[in-house]
Amino acid sequence: MGLTSTTVLVMAVVAAVVLFASTIWLWPRLAGRTWRAVTGRIALLLATQLAIFASVGLVANNAFLFYGSWADLFGKQQDLGVVVDHSAGGKRIKVMGTQRLDVPGGDRPERGGQIQKIAVDGEKSAIKSPAYVYLPPEYFQPQYAKKRFPAAIVLTGYPGTAENLIKALKYPRTAHEMAAKGKIQPMVLVMLRPTVAPPRDTECVDIPGGPQTETFFADDLPTAVAGVYRVGTNAANWGIIGNSTGGYCSLKIALHHPDRFAAGAGLSAYYEAPEDRTTGDLFQGKKELRQRANLLWSLDNKPPAKTSFLVTSSKKGEPNLKDTLRFIDKVRPPARVSSILLDSGGHNFTTWKREIPPALEWLSGRLTSA
Template sequence: MGLTSKVVLAVVAASAVALFAATVWLWPRLARRSAAAVTGRVGLLLATQLMLFASVGLAANNAFLFYGSWADLFGQKQELGVVSDHTDGGPGSRNMTRIGTQRPDVPGGGVPTAGGRIDKVVVSGRLSGIESPAYVYLPPEYFRSEYAKRTFPAVVVLTGYPGTAENLLKGLRYPQTAHERVKAGKAQPMILVMLRPTVAPPRDTECVDIPKGPQTETFFAKDLPEAISQSYRVGKQARNWGIIGNSTGGYCALKIGLHHPDRYAASAGLSAYYKAAEDPTTGDLFHGRQELRDRADLMWTLENRPPSGGSFLVTTSRQGEGNLRSTMRFIDKVKAPAQVSSIVLDSGGHNFTTWRREIPPALEWLSGRLSAQ
């Protein structure tokens, strides 16, 4: 059974209750001072505490989807089997392979023309050499005859670290929100390309090109848009592409958009930070090269590089977020021809609850800055 299974949570919670009841029932019998009695008391207490903590941990993980599987929890890389499609006209280029499909959790999700479709794919970077799984949400309009000759704008959606792509489907509900915004007339139909920025797990590459290491920036700036454009009806111009993410994914989105306005016209960072982290999870990102460290600092880039184009959206809150001051600095430093917008909540922490409040207006903002042609 999977880590996020409700059955697993129920079994662990029931075990905690049973152990608590057993402790209360057996405690009088274990009140003696013998070695066996002491060992029994210690064992019951430890087992009860362990099940209690496991129950709380599983409940929290199910709510916020920090980890999507046991392998993800224990830092094990999961190798994906690859099955190529050759007969149904589906995605199948040398840069991307579809390995499965699933129905979106929306009304009519079983019929593509009503609810759209989610493809599970593997993207193989031609320039970076990186291979990464992703989910591609295709809106219902993609399958309707009146849109058969139309291209669609695409938005790359990134998780935080060490999140999983499933977080974007289950916890943050991007496909459902996009579907609702279109039905409400608030946004245009867009293709969502959902994945985590951790393309070389378990290492956090901070979306930079590491000397003699993973070329993550190249993957997101060049390989990913190329692969998607070859496989789906997506335009190849910057005005056709946006990128959004939360936390580490938010930093990545802003960084990629700032450095590559020729590829992404709009970039949104939810609860983003503005300088590459350097800690045990990242390893040595820059190999002593200060120019690379500076380039990964968004404030330094805004201060020292000529203004670039593109539109940026940043989010924070007056209470609960630690990035309020740095977000205000980022806003002040963005100069024309670039444009910057913001969402500032009165309160909201660094969590899924806050991001679910920001995603609907963020998707509307992206929709208003992207073109289908």
């Protein structure tokens, strides 16, 4: 049974209720001063508190999906070995499985679309990573057989799990519903976490002598996806969006790679790569690399390109408001910048779910099909 399953939650709640009732019922019998009575009281109190703590923790985790699995909770990796198929024309993607969307007609791809779990083998970066690809219903319909769809990379925060983008933030379902209402065009979504060299937080940086994460996202990933799926290959066909660390990565990659991405959206993004125990030494003492990873510095010192940016923050609850306003102020033509500034909202899934629909609509309006 998975960490996020309803069965596990119900079992924890039932155990807490039973233990609490047992404590009340048995307390008079354990009121003596013998070692057995004292031990019994201690055992009941500890068991009850642990069950209550587990229940509260599971409720919170199911609401916000801090951890997607037991292995994620205990810091262990559970991803299956990456199978790379090099036989089919040099393709760098292997489809590992499929799943349906929880939408009407979701059992038929031509009506509900499809989510595919894939393994990506980065040719230039040598990074291998799992990901999920959402294919809209139109992808499977005969009248669109020759169409190349716009695509967007969707990134979680750190450490995050790609499943959060599907289960908690509901990117595929939101895209499906909005396209059905004509609010966005059908798009292919490539969903994964920025932690492609776990457990290290690479901040989507090409680390000297280390993981070439920026190369993976900016070059390897769109090239591999375009080699397997019917998506465009020009910058006008590609966007990138993410929250928190994923938001920083999205803005940075769009800023530094206008030849590959027409638009980048950062939800609750920050604008400078941190360096701490999770990242290690990202820049190996190279000042120019550290400056390049500072988006505000880059806007001041890099020639502007024809790229669109979307940034989000809240007037109350988000720590990035001041830097977000500075980012907006520094964007120069031919680049364009848009923003979502909520009156209030914290750095959490509840806030991002309020921003994702308008962000997808914004992204759709800046991408074209091939």
